[in-house]
Each structure stands twice: as C-alpha cells, then as structure tokens.
Amino acid sequence: MHKYLPRRCRNIKPFIAMEVLERAQFIERQGKKVLYMCVGEPDIPPHPAVTESLVQALREGKSSYTHSLGIIELREAISEYYLERYKVSISPEQIVVSSGTSPLMLLMFSLILEKGKKFILPNPSYACYPNYVNFLEGKIVDFKLKDKEQNYSEIEKLLDKGVSGLIINSPSNPTGEVLSKKELGYLANLPINIISDEIYHGLTYEGDEETILRYRDDAFVINGFSKAFSMTGFRLGYAIVPKRFVRVVRSLHQNFIICAPTFVQWAGITALKHYKEIIDEAKKIFDSRRRFLLDGLKKIGLGYWGNPKGAFYVLVDMKFLGKSSIDISLMLLERYNLAVTPGIDFGTNAEGYIRLSYATSLENLEKALDIFQRVKKSNNE
Amino acid sequence: MHKYLPRRCRNIKPFIAMEVLERAQFIERQGKKVLYMCVGEPDIPPHPAVTESLVQALREGKSSYTHSLGIIELREAISEYYLERYKVSISPEQIVVSSGTSPLMLLMFSLILEKGKKFILPNPSYACYPNYVNFLEGKIVDFKLKDKEQNYSEIEKLLDKGVSGLIINSPSNPTGEVLSKKELGYLANLPINIISDEIYHGLTYEGDEETILRYRDDAFVINGFSKAFSMTGFRLGYAIVPKRFVRVVRSLHQNFIICAPTFVQWAGITALKHYKEIIDEAKKIFDSRRRFLLDGLKKIGLGYWGNPKGAFYVLVDMKFLGKSSIDISLMLLERYNLAVTPGIDFGTNAEGYIRLSYATSLENLEKALDIFQRVKKSNNE
Incomplete structure (x- = not known):
C-alpha cells in the first residue's frame, strides 16, 4: 500500500x-x-428553534452558494457573541464559517506550519491533531502533560527557531481539564503562533472560561456549534484568524470548501440568539x-x-x-x-x-x- | 505577507x-x-421532495455524526445510480460522501500527487485545479487544449516518469465541451492516475455521456448533487476511489472532514430516487x-x-x-x-x-x- x-x-x-x-x-x-x-x-x-429556522431557510429557498467566508449575518452574530460573552472585539471580516471545524483546522495548520518545521502538540490531546501535522509533513514536538498537576511552564524548554506553533484545547478533549487564566495568559505570551481550539467552550462546570483572544489578538481560534449547541451532524464551525491572514484564508476556503451549507448557516444565527x-x-x-x-x-x-x-x-x-x-x-x-x-x-x-x-x-x-x-x-x- | x-x-x-x-x-x-x-x-x-425529505430527516432527529464515508443507504443509492445509468458496478465501500466535491478534490489530489512531482491540467479548465497542485507543492504541467478541435492525443508528449496524474472534466467547465467515447477510452488507457471530475454529468444536451469507470476501474471519480440536481448550497458531493485507496481515504476523511451533514445525506437519497x-x-x-x-x-x-x-x-x-x-x-x-x-x-x-x-x-x-x-x-x- x-x-x-x-x-x-x-x-x-x-x-x-x-x-x-x-x-x-x-x-x-x-x-x-x-x-x-x-x-x-x-x-x-438541538434546540427546536434552531431546527425550525433551518426548515424556514430551506423553504425560503436559501440553498445557493454563500460568500466563501460565510453569510455576513452569521459572522456578525459570532462577532457579537464573542463581544457579549468574552468582551473581545472581533471584526466579522476575520471570521470564516465552514462545514464543521475539521476542515478549518487543516487550513489553520497549513497557514502556520511549513513542511519540515515543528509543531507542539500536547500529549494527550485530540486524536486528529497529529494527522494535520503529518499531512503537512511537519514534525510533531511532543509536550507531555502531567496527570495530577498542569505543567505548562515546562513548554518553554521545547521552544526553538524551528517551532512554528502550538495548539491548545480548553476545555480539553480527552482530559476535561480547563486552563486557568494564569495558564492562558502565560501561553498567549509565548513567541510562537497559537491555535486555540475552543470547541468545548460553553461546557465549563467550575470556574471561568476565557478565550485566548482576551490575551492575544493574533491567535487563531477554532470554534463551532457541535458540542455546546448539540449540532454535530449540522457540520457548522468557524475560525477567527489574525487580520493579515484573512486574504489567504478566503482564497483557500473558496478553493477547497467553497462555503458551508446555506440553510445551516441561518440555523447558526438562531442558535446564537438562544445561546444562554x-x-x-x-x-x-x-x-x-x-x-x-x-x-x-x-x-x-x-x-x-x-x-x-x-x-x-x-x-x-x-x-x-x-x-x-x-x-x-x-x-x-x-x-x-x-x-x-x-x-x-x-x-x-x-x-x-x-x-x-x-x-x-x-x-x-x-x-x-x-x-x-x-x-x-x-x-x- | x-x-x-x-x-x-x-x-x-x-x-x-x-x-x-x-x-x-x-x-x-x-x-x-x-x-x-x-x-x-x-x-x-431543488426538487420539492428533496427539500421535504431533508425537513423530515431533521425532524426525526437525524442530526448526529454518520459513518465517515457517509450513511450506507446513500452509498448504496449512488452505487445503484452508477449501475442503472452507466452499467458499471461499484461497491458502496469505494464511495466517500462529503460536504460538496471541493474537499474531496483536495483529498484525491493528495493521494496521487507527491510533492515536487508533476500533474497534468488541461488549459482551460476549472479554476481551482491549479490551487490543489500548488497547495500540495506539485508542479503543474500545462496541457493546452485547442479551440475548434479536440487534441487529446497530443497529451502523450507530456508523459514522463515524473507525471503522477491527470484530471479531466467532461462536460467541461468552462468550455461546455463533452469528451467522445473514443477520447474517453484513449485517456483511460494512459499509464497514469486519472481523476475524472463528473460533476456536470446529467447535463449533456447532444450525444452520450459516459463515466470513465466504463473504461477503467481504477480511476478516481468526483461527482455530486450541486449541478444537475440544483443543490449547490446543500454541499453534498461524493468520490469513487479505487479499492486499494479506501482505507487511507477513510482515515483522511475522519480526520479532516468527519462526515457530511446528516440530514443532507438523507436528502441525497431522495434526489437519486427522482433522478430521471x-x-x-x-x-x-x-x-x-x-x-x-x-x-x-x-x-x-x-x-x-x-x-x-x-x-x-x-x-x-x-x-x-x-x-x-x-x-x-x-x-x-x-x-x-x-x-x-x-x-x-x-x-x-x-x-x-x-x-x-x-x-x-x-x-x-x-x-x-x-x-x-x-x-x-x-x-x-
């Protein structure tokens, strides 16, 4: 083979x-x-209003291609959601909506990781991360987490010129752990690109939940509707990218995805209306x-x-x-x-x-x- | 930048x-x-029955993750469609359903094209093809089509050991031309991998329309519901891959896409029921x-x-x-x-x-x- x-x-x-x-x-x-x-x-x-708004959009004929970054109404709603929940201001122009977060993850890694360069992956972490690095022919740098104590400050030992970036995921799949404000602030200050996978946001049961964008405005954020909104099979996710990457993200998305399903994007707006x-x-x-x-x-x-x-x-x-x-x-x-x-x-x-x-x-x-x-x-x- | x-x-x-x-x-x-x-x-x-079957699937709670290759019912329906329309027998196991054909195109190119190797693209052809090759760091070999006469036999001049594959698209975007049986047979016999983009199938107004799979069973076929079925914003496409690639396609799809939207897959079955x-x-x-x-x-x-x-x-x-x-x-x-x-x-x-x-x-x-x-x-x- x-x-x-x-x-x-x-x-x-x-x-x-x-x-x-x-x-x-x-x-x-x-x-x-x-x-x-x-x-x-x-x-x-999924919330009945979400389902019904999808039906309505479909019946209204909302089933044509959309803007490759997603309909502006949804991107504005996401921007408002980050402002209301996290007090961070993001331009709708920095948001790209896609068919779930997975293809966006591939795009984000591909924007940061040059072939042959290194990328830091926490171990354990989401099973698919290593495959993004492998597909892009990068080198995985293994950051071994500790079981009973969080040891993020040890990450500095791994930094050198060949390291392109780091991905973090809080709340974490598979450990369920949540990064503290102190840890998030520390990580945000590392001199490398950071992808923050925030897909489990909304599901923190003790303590605060904060986006990395509170600490650093040039991080790459991945989020979507699958987990806290119970919309896995809708396949609706988004990424927030630093401004200087918007043009190339848009081109990549036009070419490799075109756009997320149209009626599903409209359902996403309804989900955010009912988010609380x-x-x-x-x-x-x-x-x-x-x-x-x-x-x-x-x-x-x-x-x-x-x-x-x-x-x-x-x-x-x-x-x-x-x-x-x-x-x-x-x-x-x-x-x-x-x-x-x-x-x-x-x-x-x-x-x-x-x-x-x-x-x-x-x-x-x-x-x-x-x-x-x-x-x-x-x-x- | x-x-x-x-x-x-x-x-x-x-x-x-x-x-x-x-x-x-x-x-x-x-x-x-x-x-x-x-x-x-x-x-x-889109056909009203298609829209209504999407609504029904959604209301029945069909909004969870599916098998990464797509629900078996849709893959069986696609297999039957190729049998009925084209008299070719394809196993449902060789079919991968995705959010439109675009991400599948990236996967197909990535299975064939090693970095630094060559890929033949007809000129003119679909605007996104060169970007797949560029993203995978391959080299584009330009095959200049002629305006008034089809000159496919000249393609042999371009073949050498460094060429990994060729993509064809009939009916063609942007020329609207359709490959004859003779041309299709000739191309199928070339000693390289072939991706046949059949997304405009169903929309041939003069003469026959045939899949490359009639001439070669190890071709990669791309098809979907956007064009002949008027379902662009549904984002539903599929690929048919040679058997020996199934295992790796499934892994790639699990990692980079997970699955196509669930209710949309059910709507696809209805579309095929009404295909004539x-x-x-x-x-x-x-x-x-x-x-x-x-x-x-x-x-x-x-x-x-x-x-x-x-x-x-x-x-x-x-x-x-x-x-x-x-x-x-x-x-x-x-x-x-x-x-x-x-x-x-x-x-x-x-x-x-x-x-x-x-x-x-x-x-x-x-x-x-x-x-x-x-x-x-x-x-x-």
Missing part, C-alpha cells in the same frame, strides 16, 4: 473514536444494543452526569486523569488490567457492548487509559459503572 | 468566479440589480437556454470556444476589445451590472475570453445579449 502513497499520506492514522463508532454501529445492526460512550456527541437534541438558554441547559445536564460519573468511579476505586471540569470526557485509568488501551476497548465492546475510546488515540501519554464520554443518560452511566465494577471484580478474582 | 506564509500557501490564487459573485452581492446590497452569469449555479430550485425526472427537467431548461444563447451570440457576431454540448457555460471570445479578461469582467460589472467570469480564471489559454453561465432565465439571457450588442457596437464606433 505505502508505495502507492505520497509521503504526506503514509502516517495518517485512523481516528479510532470514529472507528469504534463505526464498529459499534455494525454490531447494533446485528440486533445488539450498544452503550455508546465513545464519541464526543451530545445526546441532547442552550448553554445553561447543556451545562446543567452534563454537570450532573459528570458528578455522578466521577463519584461512581471513586466508589469503584478507579482513578482518572487530572481534574475534569469541562467538556464531557473522563480519561479513566485502566492500567490495573495490564493490557493495551485498544485491547481494553475491544474487550469492552465485544464482551459488554460498551463503546469507549482507547487512550492511545490521544497520545502515548494516555496509554492504559480509556476515554469515557458522559454525553449520555444517567441510566446509561449507571450501566457503564456496573460494567466497570464487574471488570474490576473479575480482575481481582 | 508572503514571508509569513508557508510555501504551499504562497501561490494560492483567489477563485475569481467567487470573487466576482462576492463583489456583485456587495453592489446589490447598495440597491442595484445585478445580472448574474458568473457562478456555476442553477437557478432551478430531475435531470430531464434540468436538461430541457438548460438546453433551450443554450440554443438561445449560442444563436444570439452568432447573430451579434461573437465567437465562442469549441462546441458547448454540456454543463451550462459558454466561453465567449472578447479578444476584439483588446483588453484583459479581468478588465472586461470589471467593466461589465461596474458599467452594466453584469457579472461574468474572466477567462484567465480558467487558464492562460482562455485569456481574452469571458465565461457566461446560462443557468439563468431566457429573459436575463436576452438582457445580457443586449449588453453584448451594445459593447460590440460601441467598440466599432
């Missing part, structure tokens, strides 16, 4: 969370009931699940990574099984029909852990905890 | 058709009426406009490229004005509020031409012809 492929494609790894999802869907089609805790996907339905209500509701639900899950894990005697205060993930320590995280995930899926994501998907540092997504009902969490108890018990026997 | 940018982004040119559209929309917001003949966008509304009706209707409408426009141009004494038998474009020869095609387009937009695309957007070989899209009413075509007559007359005075 490899001999057919250009170098950039040879190290692209599957996104294992999606692989597990696809395998679980296959098992389900064979008549079994699967407990899904693998994918970062809220089980809360939507986010408050989501926070309340996820926070109660978080407490329930963390309590349950403690009772069983299972450890987990750090201090999960945001997003909807817990990285559970399964090292006691003495198996690889992929083997543990396969065992849980095939034997218990429980779909989870192996820690290794997020970096070597999370090997021996599995990631649980608590974007599922308390009832399901109870079932999952019961499975973990059985796994723990049978291991002790 | 350039010094900030990685090499791959330095030669990315704006997609001028989109630039003209964006400028025209700006003029329109100032209260003027613009005649749009710039973008490849059908003015026919939808395509026949579109063909009838566009063909009558094509005849009207070509007749009108002949009457005015304006020449055009080749033999436009498909898609909805005519490349009109404006060399008599002795101006660059960009200047001509700007003049038509600012003076007559007529939006067209400059030929140079499609390659040096189309300089001096402008591209008209006849995806607009006969009434508008009449107005446009009137403008051309005035331009011609004032030039003669």
Whole structure:
C-alpha cells in the first residue's frame, strides 16, 4: 500500500473514536444494543428553534452558494457573541464559517506550519491533531502533560527557531481539564503562533472560561456549534484568524470548501440568539452526569486523569488490567457492548487509559459503572 | 505577507468566479440589480421532495455524526445510480460522501500527487485545479487544449516518469465541451492516475455521456448533487476511489472532514430516487437556454470556444476589445451590472475570453445579449 502513497499520506492514522463508532454501529445492526460512550456527541437534541429556522431557510429557498467566508449575518452574530460573552472585539471580516471545524483546522495548520518545521502538540490531546501535522509533513514536538498537576511552564524548554506553533484545547478533549487564566495568559505570551481550539467552550462546570483572544489578538481560534449547541451532524464551525491572514484564508476556503451549507448557516444565527438558554441547559445536564460519573468511579476505586471540569470526557485509568488501551476497548465492546475510546488515540501519554464520554443518560452511566465494577471484580478474582 | 506564509500557501490564487459573485452581492446590497452569469449555479430550485425529505430527516432527529464515508443507504443509492445509468458496478465501500466535491478534490489530489512531482491540467479548465497542485507543492504541467478541435492525443508528449496524474472534466467547465467515447477510452488507457471530475454529468444536451469507470476501474471519480440536481448550497458531493485507496481515504476523511451533514445525506437519497425526472427537467431548461444563447451570440457576431454540448457555460471570445479578461469582467460589472467570469480564471489559454453561465432565465439571457450588442457596437464606433 505505502508505495502507492505520497509521503504526506503514509502516517495518517485512523481516528479510532470514529472507528469504534463505526464498529459499534455494525454490531447494533446485528440486533445488539450498544452503550455508546465513545464519541464526543451530545445526546441532547438541538434546540427546536434552531431546527425550525433551518426548515424556514430551506423553504425560503436559501440553498445557493454563500460568500466563501460565510453569510455576513452569521459572522456578525459570532462577532457579537464573542463581544457579549468574552468582551473581545472581533471584526466579522476575520471570521470564516465552514462545514464543521475539521476542515478549518487543516487550513489553520497549513497557514502556520511549513513542511519540515515543528509543531507542539500536547500529549494527550485530540486524536486528529497529529494527522494535520503529518499531512503537512511537519514534525510533531511532543509536550507531555502531567496527570495530577498542569505543567505548562515546562513548554518553554521545547521552544526553538524551528517551532512554528502550538495548539491548545480548553476545555480539553480527552482530559476535561480547563486552563486557568494564569495558564492562558502565560501561553498567549509565548513567541510562537497559537491555535486555540475552543470547541468545548460553553461546557465549563467550575470556574471561568476565557478565550485566548482576551490575551492575544493574533491567535487563531477554532470554534463551532457541535458540542455546546448539540449540532454535530449540522457540520457548522468557524475560525477567527489574525487580520493579515484573512486574504489567504478566503482564497483557500473558496478553493477547497467553497462555503458551508446555506440553510445551516441561518440555523447558526438562531442558535446564537438562544445561546444562554442552550448553554445553561447543556451545562446543567452534563454537570450532573459528570458528578455522578466521577463519584461512581471513586466508589469503584478507579482513578482518572487530572481534574475534569469541562467538556464531557473522563480519561479513566485502566492500567490495573495490564493490557493495551485498544485491547481494553475491544474487550469492552465485544464482551459488554460498551463503546469507549482507547487512550492511545490521544497520545502515548494516555496509554492504559480509556476515554469515557458522559454525553449520555444517567441510566446509561449507571450501566457503564456496573460494567466497570464487574471488570474490576473479575480482575481481582 | 508572503514571508509569513508557508510555501504551499504562497501561490494560492483567489477563485475569481467567487470573487466576482462576492463583489456583485456587495453592489446589490447598495440597491442595484445585478445580472448574474458568473457562478456555476442553477437557478432551478431543488426538487420539492428533496427539500421535504431533508425537513423530515431533521425532524426525526437525524442530526448526529454518520459513518465517515457517509450513511450506507446513500452509498448504496449512488452505487445503484452508477449501475442503472452507466452499467458499471461499484461497491458502496469505494464511495466517500462529503460536504460538496471541493474537499474531496483536495483529498484525491493528495493521494496521487507527491510533492515536487508533476500533474497534468488541461488549459482551460476549472479554476481551482491549479490551487490543489500548488497547495500540495506539485508542479503543474500545462496541457493546452485547442479551440475548434479536440487534441487529446497530443497529451502523450507530456508523459514522463515524473507525471503522477491527470484530471479531466467532461462536460467541461468552462468550455461546455463533452469528451467522445473514443477520447474517453484513449485517456483511460494512459499509464497514469486519472481523476475524472463528473460533476456536470446529467447535463449533456447532444450525444452520450459516459463515466470513465466504463473504461477503467481504477480511476478516481468526483461527482455530486450541486449541478444537475440544483443543490449547490446543500454541499453534498461524493468520490469513487479505487479499492486499494479506501482505507487511507477513510482515515483522511475522519480526520479532516468527519462526515457530511446528516440530514443532507438523507436528502441525497431522495434526489437519486427522482433522478430521471430531475435531470430531464434540468436538461430541457438548460438546453433551450443554450440554443438561445449560442444563436444570439452568432447573430451579434461573437465567437465562442469549441462546441458547448454540456454543463451550462459558454466561453465567449472578447479578444476584439483588446483588453484583459479581468478588465472586461470589471467593466461589465461596474458599467452594466453584469457579472461574468474572466477567462484567465480558467487558464492562460482562455485569456481574452469571458465565461457566461446560462443557468439563468431566457429573459436575463436576452438582457445580457443586449449588453453584448451594445459593447460590440460601441467598440466599432
């Protein structure tokens, strides 16, 4: 296989969370009931007003190409949202709307990372980040996070002339940790490009939540509607880019994406109109699940990574099984029909852990905890 | 600016058709009426059953992530469509559904073209092709098409060990020409990778229309719902890839796109159920406009490229004005509020031409012809 492929494609790894999802869907089609805790996907339905505004836009014939950066009405609404929530002023001209955040991430990395140069990725972090670097033929610089204490100040040791940038993600997938103001301020002052993946914003259950743009106006920000707004399958995301990159971002987007779906952009405006209500509701639900899950894990005697205060993930320590995280995930899926994501998907540092997504009902969490108890018990026997 | 940018982004040119559209929309917001003949966008509304099935899918809660290759029901429907229309058998496993064809094009080029290697692009052809090659740091090999006769057999002169692939597009944007069976068979036999961009399929007004897969089963095919199905803003496209590339395509898609919007995928199934009706209707409408426009141009004494038998474009020869095609387009937009695309957007070989899209009413075509007559007359005075 490899001999057919250009170098950039040879190290692209599957996104294992999606692989597990696809395998679980296959098992389900064979008549079994699967407990899904693998994918970062809220089980809360999208707000009815959002759905209805999509229907209305579609019925009004809003299904033509839009401006490649997105309809101005949505970009203005995003600008107002950042002003109201975070007190930062962003021009709608700096915003590019796309079909989810994933293609934008590729564009952002491609604007910063020259082939052969280095990019700092926290370990563990979102499974797809290394693949952006690999595709662009950059070099990954591994920044090993510590489990019980945040060690961002150690990042300075990794900086040298060959480093193009750093990506941060707070609240974090897969650890659920949230950067403090002090940490965010420190990172914003590093003399490199920073991409701040803010896709889990809105889902912070303890303490404040701040955009990097409060500390630095030339950061690249990624955000969207999938997580806090429960709109995964709508595929609606956006990036905020420094002014000097707007012209080239627009060209790249015209060529490689054209524009996000039109009626979905109109639904995005409605989502922002209702943001307080939507986010408050989501926070309340996820926070109660978080407490329930963390309590349950403690009772069983299972450890987990750090201090999960945001997003909807817990990285559970399964090292006691003495198996690889992929083997543990396969065992849980095939034997218990429980779909989870192996820690290794997020970096070597999370090997021996599995990631649980608590974007599922308390009832399901109870079932999952019961499975973990059985796994723990049978291991002790 | 350039010094900030990685090499791959330095030669990315704006997609001028989109630039003209964006400028025209700006003029329109100032209260003027613009005649749009710039973008490849059908003015026919999407079929009501398609719209309604999207609404239904959305109301049924079909808004979660799907399999990264797309829902199996749509991939099966696409497979059946290629079997019924073209008598070719494609496994649903070889199909990847995405948010329009543009991101798929980037993936296809990235699978074939190693950095520094060559890729053959017909000149003129779709404006974005060179940007895929530039982004991947390949070298463009320019294959100059001839105006009145098709000269594909000359392509063999360009083949050498450094050439990775060739892209073809029939019916063609911007010339409207359609490859004959003989030409398609000849091209399919070339000893290089071939991407066949079949996005204008369904819109061939004279003669047959065949997929390259009739002649070669390891070609890369790009197709989608934007053009013949009038679903531009839905952003729904697909690629058919050779079996040995499926695994890597799936990984790339999981990482860089995740999946196409869910409810839009369900609407795609409905579109294929009604394909005969939808395509026949579109063909009838566009063909009558094509005849009207070509007749009108002949009457005015304006020449055009080749033999436009498909898609909805005519490349009109404006060399008599002795101006660059960009200047001509700007003049038509600012003076007559007529939006067209400059030929140079499609390659040096189309300089001096402008591209008209006849995806607009006969009434508008009449107005446009009137403008051309005035331009011609004032030039003669």
